[in-house]
Amino acid sequence: AQTVTQSQPEMSVQEAETVTLSCTYDTSESDYYLFWYKQPPSRQMILVIRQEAYKQQNATENRFSVNFQKAAKSFSLKISDSQLGDAAMYFCAWNMNYGGSQGNLIFGKGTKLSVKP
Amino acid sequence: SQTIHQWPATLVQPVGSPLSLECTVEGTSNPNLYWYRQAAGRxxxxxxYSIGIGQISSEVPQNLSASRPQDRQFILSSKKLLLSxxxxxxxxxxxxxxAGANVLTFGAGSRLTVL
Incomplete structure (x- = not known):
């Protein structure tokens, strides 16, 4: 069965600094997607970034970027120039590319990020 | 654009009472729909999950059930709530x-407290 592991329950970063959140996953599939979701105190789940496994280029979205290491099954999230609004729970998630079928997201347990002013 | 609505936002119910949480999606047709639960700190x-009207798949055996009476409506129910x-x-x-294939878009959530 596929699993997603986030080994850092909590992380802290100084405002304007850079922080990296770790995620590893276990799968025998070759065609899949990886995601980072953010859950602020409001608890609304928000997509941060998405990576398609067949794309070697790491996804970027403004201050957010990933380091996708397919062979190592690692998918870390780097937040640059951290802002107070980045404080949230961050969830890593995996989804097989069913090409339109029901395929369900498997979530890690989350990393709580605090941003210090 | 697509939007997802979920209600009620907050609910406090006694043990043994029924439950109904509703979710509707606008701006798309025949969506795959999902219910997730997030326990405190987890x-x-x-x-x-549901891939169509009347088609429900259960991932975890429990005290809850789901229904999809219309294409863009997904309901989570219980006949008798437990503390858990x-x-x-x-x-x-x-x-x-x-471009957004395989992305899950979430509603704002419903916080349920069973007393």
Whole structure:
């Protein structure tokens, strides 16, 4: 069965600094997607970034970027120039590319990020 | 554009009472729909998903059930709530095609407290 592991329950970063959140996953599939979701105190789940496994280029979205290491099954999230609004729970998630079928997201347990002013 | 609505936002119910949480999606047709539960301090647990009207798949045996009476409506129910049903419930729909394929978009969530 596929699993997603986030080994850092909590992380802290100084405002304007850079922080990296770790995620590893276990799968025998070759065609899949990886995601980072953010859950602020409001608890609304928000997509941060998405990576398609067949794309070697790491996804970027403004201050957010990933380091996708397919062979190592690692998918870390780097937040640059951290802002107070980045404080949230961050969830890593995996989804097989069913090409339109029901395929369900498997979530890690989350990393709580605090941003210090 | 697509939007997802979920209600009620907050619910306090006594043990043994029924439950109904509703989720609707606008701006898309035949979406895949999902119910997740998030217990305090824990990750998301998939409860049910649906690929069409009347088609429900259960991921975890429990005290809850789901129904999809209309294409864009997904309902989470219980006949008799247990204390362990307390948690934060999230409805979501999945983009199946295009640039946002496989992305889950979540509702704002429903916080259920069973006393």
């Amino acid at each position: 990750g998301l647990q998939l409860l049910f 049903d307390s948690g934060f419930y999230l409805c979501a729909w999945k983009h199946l095609h295009g």
